Amino acid sequence: MERPGRLLLLSELRVRNAAYDVSLNRSLLTWKKRVSSPVYHPFRPSLSHNVPVSEIISVREEEEENGSRQKEDGSWKKMKEQEGGDCRQSFTVMYVERGRQHRWRCAEVTFTCSDGALCQRWVSSIREQLASIGSRPKHLLVYINPFGGKRQGKRVYEQKVAPLFAQAGVSTHVIVTEYANHARDHLRTGAELKKYDGVVCVGGDGMFSEIIHGLIWRTQVDGGVDLNCPDETLSPCSLRIGIIPAGSTDCICFATVGTNDPVTSALHIIVGDSQPMDVCSVHHNNAFLRFSVSLLGYGFYGDVLTDSERKRWMGPARYDLSGLKMFLTHHYYEGTVSYLPARGTMGTPRDASTCRSGCAVCQHNGQLLSEKGEKYELSDAPDCESEGEWRTVRGKFLAINAASMSCACPRSPKGLSPAAHLADGTTDLILVRKCSRFDFLRHLLRHTSKDDQFDLTFVEVHRVRRFRFTPRYCQSDSDLELDLQENKHQIFSQICRDHPACGCTPAYSSWNCDGEILTHAAIDVRAHCQLIKLFARGIEEPPVFEDLTNPCAI
Numbered sequence: 001m002e003r004p005g006r007l008l009l010l011s012e013l014r015v016r017n018a019a020y021d022v023s024l025n026r027s028l029l030t031w032k033k034r035v036s037s038p039v040y041h042p043f044r045p046s047l048s049h050n051v052p053v054s055e056i057i058s059v060r061e062e063e064e065e066n067g068s069r070q071k072e073d074g075s076w077k078k079m080k081e082q083e084g085g086d087c088r089q090s091f092t093v094m095y096v097e098r099g100r101q102h103r104w105r106c107a108e109v110t111f112t113c114s115d116g117a118l119c120q121r122w123v124s125s126i127r128e129q130l131a132s133i134g135s136r137p138k139h140l141l142v143y144i145n146p147f148g149g150k151r152q153g154k155r156v157y158e159q160k161v162a163p164l165f166a167q168a169g170v171s172t173h174v175i176v177t178e179y180a181n182h183a184r185d186h187l188r189t190g191a192e193l194k195k196y197d198g199v200v201c202v203g204g205d206g207m208f209s210e211i212i213h214g215l216i217w218r219t220q221v222d223g224g225v226d227l228n229c230p231d232e233t234l235s236p237c238s239l240r241i242g243i244i245p246a247g248s249t250d251c252i253c254f255a256t257v258g259t260n261d262p263v264t265s266a267l268h269i270i271v272g273d274s275q276p277m278d279v280c281s282v283h284h285n286n287a288f289l290r291f292s293v294s295l296l297g298y299g300f301y302g303d304v305l306t307d308s309e310r311k312r313w314m315g316p317a318r319y320d321l322s323g324l325k326m327f328l329t330h331h332y333y334e335g336t337v338s339y340l341p342a343r344g345t346m347g348t349p350r351d352a353s354t355c356r357s358g359c360a361v362c363q364h365n366g367q368l369l370s371e372k373g374e375k376y377e378l379s380d381a382p383d384c385e386s387e388g389e390w391r392t393v394r395g396k397f398l399a400i401n402a403a404s405m406s407c408a409c410p411r412s413p414k415g416l417s418p419a420a421h422l423a424d425g426t427t428d429l430i431l432v433r434k435c436s437r438f439d440f441l442r443h444l445l446r447h448t449s450k451d452d453q454f455d456l457t458f459v460e461v462h463r464v465r466r467f468r469f470t471p472r473y474c475q476s477d478s479d480l481e482l483d484l485q486e487n488k489h490q491i492f493s494q495i496c497r498d499h500p501a502c503g504c505t506p507a508y509s510s511w512n513c514d515g516e517i518l519t520h521a522a523i524d525v526r527a528h529c530q531l532i533k534l535f536a537r538g539i540e541e542p543p544v545f546e547d548l549t550n551p552c553a554i
């Protein structure tokens with residue numbers, strides 16, 4: 001077998017009339033400027049460029065005629081007449097270049113050689129290497145929500161994404177959705193999934209949610225899995241999902257790529273990245289309700305969503321207004337939370353390190369908890385507090401949040417649970433107990449600061465595999481009687497849920513499930529390890545040394 005470092009080609013080629021030694025092996029394309037004086041100069045810009053073959057987008061041949069050169073796409077590009085009038089051939093390599101804040105751009109470099117046959121060898125060698133990368137998608141199914149965010153989805157796709165796919169030789173079948181849940185329903189029944197290597201959604205988090213609901217549902221039906229049974233082992237989806245951000249909330253894209261930029265996302269799709277991701281299933285009384293990949297929030301975040309839905313006409317400003325209103329209203333809710341802690345797994349919610357590209361915690365826990373591995377058995381149902389590993393907490397809560405990822409977004413760069421992982425098979429259960437408005441404000445402000453979010457006496461956090469919530473009014477009569485003896489005042493909240501005009505705290509809130517309101521408050525949530533895969537690689541650590549002087553980048 002060929003070793004990755006074996007040299008495939010080494011030639012002297014020209015870049016902008018300067019001589020370069022250019023080499024290609026199975027993993028790297030390198031071009032290094034020939035210097036007349038070998039004396040080391042500390043301030044001379046770097047003269048060597050390395051591009052991993054995995055990050056080459058495409059290579060195209062340029063043909064010269066009478067001092068001009070014709071691109072393969074038929075357009076003409078003026079070139080300086082070569083001295084002596086010798087006929088030269090050139091080819092252009094397009095590759096990924098990293099910019100600031102995890103943005104990727106498409107850069108290109110044109111190599112010129114005097115020998116046409118040599119030029120051909122270079123082009124076909126690079127193409128051979130690209131073709132041997134099995135993870136790159138060739139056929140994609142694309143859904144565009146034309147009404148997401150600022151209604152720019154179609155334009156963003158056509159102007160920024162489609163040309164890149166065409167250059168990289170990726171063919172697409174594009175469906176512009178005509179109504180809500182069009183993409184979900186098409187994936188469930190109509191789509192011929194065998195024809196594709198991946199599904200791309202152009203839109204926001206709501207659109208992504210449609211895609212995963214369609215894809216996971218279809219995978220379970222094809223695999224004979226009963227989604228209504230919360231104890232079923234779900235079948236992982238084989239098709240990867242790409243997100244081209246074009247919504248008003250693009251948190252999933254931000255959390256998995258590190259930026260909300262359509263070009264960056266398109267390049268991650270083209271190079272065939274793969275980022276596994278956990279999905280939580282939400283059930284009520286043995287009936288499937290929804291999937292969640294980011295935030296399940298009861299109390300504060302549920303109320304903000306419910307209120308903001310009534311203010312849709314305001315646009316994204318509605319979230320600020322509803323947030324302020326719900327903060328001032330300061331409702332708290334009673335109930336029982338039972339949870340199954342993650343045992344034997346790496347990482348805790350209070351770790352200083354965060355989930356990054358190639359995360360060791362996700363890799364370790366992924367092997368331990370994978371849906372197919374079944375090495376980790378979930379304990380029996382929590383019928384009584386002492387059974388199995390289940391733990392139970394009762395109380396009055398301002399917020400109950402389950403974060404399956406950090407939930408970082410441009411507004412809250414660290415997110416609700418900064419150390420949560422994308423693919424470790426767990427969710428971070430955050431309980432914010434009843435406290436003063438001032439304390440709750442301190443808690444909320446920590447989403448935007450560097451301070452430890454959980455270092456507050458009224459906040460507790462648990463990394464869990466599964467949890468259940470029962471609001472107080474759903475508890476058994478005997479539970480209620482016991483509670484009423486403890487605090488007679490509670491009976492009014494029970495009455496007040498039917499009489500909101502009296503102004504007392506309502507008895508129950510709603511769950512905000514990735515931006516959708518759930519119809520039931522009593523839910524059973526289970527994390528499914530690495531159920532889906534995205535065309536992403538997680539957030540990359542910034543390079544130790546960045547070559548900012550690359551003269552070939554455009």
Ligand SMILES: Nc1ncnc2c1ncn2[C@@H]1O[C@H](COP(=O)(O)OP(=O)(O)OP(=O)(O)O)[C@@H](O)[C@H]1O
Pocket residue numbers: 144145146147148149150176177178179180181182202203204205206207208210246247248249250515
């Ligand atoms: N053609 C369509 N017409 C109306 N609604 C659609 C259409 N296609 C998709 N939708 C729905 O629009 C909703 C919002 O879409 P998306 O997430 O792309 O944008 P968004 O601006 O981020 O939305 P929001 O912030 O309101 O969640 C999704 O829940 C999706 O089901």
